[in-house]
Amino acid sequence: MEYRQGFEAFKFTVCHRVKDLGDLGFIIETLESNQIRKLFEKKWYPEALYLLAMLDYLSRENDLPLCYEYDDIRCAKLRDPLYPSGILILCALSRSDKPKKDSYRDTIPEFKRFNIIENEIRDVL
Numbered sequence: 001m002e003y004r005q006g007f008e009a010f011k012f013t014v015c016h017r018v019k020d021l022g023d024l025g026f027i028i029e030t031l032e033s034n035q036i037r038k039l040f041e042k043k044w045y046p047e048a049l050y051l052l053a054m055l056d057y058l059s060r061e062n063d064l065p066l067c068y069e070y071d072d073i074r075c076a077k078l079r080d081p082l083y084p085s086g087i088l089i090l091c092a093l094s095r096s097d098k099p100k101k102d103s104y105r106d107t108i109p110e111f112k113r114f115n116i117i118e119n120e121i122r123d124v125l
Contacts, residue, residue: 049114078115
């Protein structure tokens with residue numbers, strides 16, 4: 001059985017790859033590896049959709065066209081919003097859904113399309 005890291009660790013790794021490679025380097029590596037399709041075929045939907053959202057976001061930020069090879073996957077969406085663990089902790093500590101509502105409102109559109117709540121991909125240590 002293949003090891004599957006937690007989703008937060010996956011996001012952390014992806015954001016660091018963007019930082020290390022730069023936008024264009026990350027886009028090229030992602031397209032050449034076909035990792036989005038591989039993850040989707042394994043039914044690792046959160047990871048596949050996060051990676052596709054990142055690809056689409058970086059493409060928009062750099063005025064690049066979307067890769068049409070993933071148009072079939074762009075129709076997919078997670079059933080429930082997937083919030084960052086930090087937001088869920090804030091909700092628990094404050095006993096309020098306000099952090100969730102604020103985070104949902106401010107989500108990057110390419111991520112929101114897949115029901116993934118992501119507000120910041122560049123602020124990594």
